[in-house]
Amino acid sequence: MSLEGRAALVTGGSRGIGRAIALRLAADGAAVAVNYRSRKDEAERTVEEITALGGRAIALQADVSDPDAAQRLVDEAMAGLGGLHILVNNAGVAQDGLIFDQSPEDWWEVLKVNVGGVYHCTRAVAGHFMSQRDGNVINISSVMGEGGWVGQSNYSASKGAVNAFTRAAAVELARFEVRVNAVLAGFTTTDLIGGLLEKDGGKAIKRQLPLREFATPEQVAGAVSFLAGEDSTYITGELLRVDGGWAGQLGLGRAK
Numbered sequence: 001m002s003l004e005g006r007a008a009l010v011t012g013g014s015r016g017i018g019r020a021i022a023l024r025l026a027a028d029g030a031a032v033a034v035n036y037r038s039r040k041d042e043a044e045r046t047v048e049e050i051t052a053l054g055g056r057a058i059a060l061q062a063d064v065s066d067p068d069a070a071q072r073l074v075d076e077a078m079a080g081l082g083g084l085h086i087l088v089n090n091a092g093v094a095q096d097g098l099i100f101d102q103s104p105e106d107w108w109e110v111l112k113v114n115v116g117g118v119y120h121c122t123r124a125v126a127g128h129f130m131s132q133r134d135g136n137v138i139n140i141s142s143v144m145g146e147g148g149w150v151g152q153s154n155y156s157a158s159k160g161a162v163n164a165f166t167r168a169a170a171v172e173l174a175r176f177e178v179r180v181n182a183v184l185a186g187f188t189t190t191d192l193i194g195g196l197l198e199k200d201g202g203k204a205i206k207r208q209l210p211l212r213e214f215a216t217p218e219q220v221a222g223a224v225s226f227l228a229g230e231d232s233t234y235i236t237g238e239l240l241r242v243d244g245g246w247a248g249q250l251g252l253g254r255a256k
Contacts, residue, residue, distance in 0.1 A: 012091030020217035064117035170237030186243025
């Protein structure tokens with residue numbers, strides 16, 4: 001197992017992509033701290049699933065949009081796992097709405113969690129990673145950060161900021177042998193895209209995807225596993241898209 005002896009913290013790890021990442025890293029041999037904000041039962045079920053398979057995991061509560069809580073989370077993860085080598089900044093929220101009528105509070109809440117959480121946790125772990133000259137930060141972003149979609153101005157802005165932060169942090173931390181990369185998920189079967197599936201089960205969107213299917217959380221987790229492991233040791237500052245080819249096409253990619 002490529003991550004044997006490594007310890008990882010996954011924020012927002014109780015469900016969806018975060019849960020899949022926690023399970024995959026544990027299957028690869030890592031000890032995993034599963035962070036949650038309010039879904040304690042789901043986080044504990046993820047921990048139970050990991051331990052039932054012979055892995056080691058703990059569940060830790062924290063709101064990563066709060067800098068003090070993020071620091072406490074990192075400290076508890078290091079204490080509970082006996083160290084820390086991998087940080088996966090996955091926690092995120094969506095609050096869709098048109099620019100014209102969305103409240104400023106809803107708009108900024110998405111930035112506070114999606115960008116603030118990445119910054120707070122990265123800052124909290126940076127000193128430890130730099131001092132041991134060994135660290136790996138993987139930010140879960142979105143192809144929405146490189147394009148636009150109706151009702152997604154706050155989400156797109158937040159993920160665009162995460163992408164830029166990833167590049168800047170990678171350059172800044174490289175001299176300490178700390179790598180920073182991002183996985184840009186496309187349309188993935190989680191609660192975040194539930195509203196897009198209500199009308200036709202997502203058929204209209206699937207027709208716009210070259211591979212004609214949504215990503216699974218496990219496929220996104222596979223990309224995280226690659227960036228966390230030994231085969232990616234010369235990769236930093238990279239934005240790895242897992243989107244079925246969606247962002248690589250012009251328009252809808254076909255004439256009809």
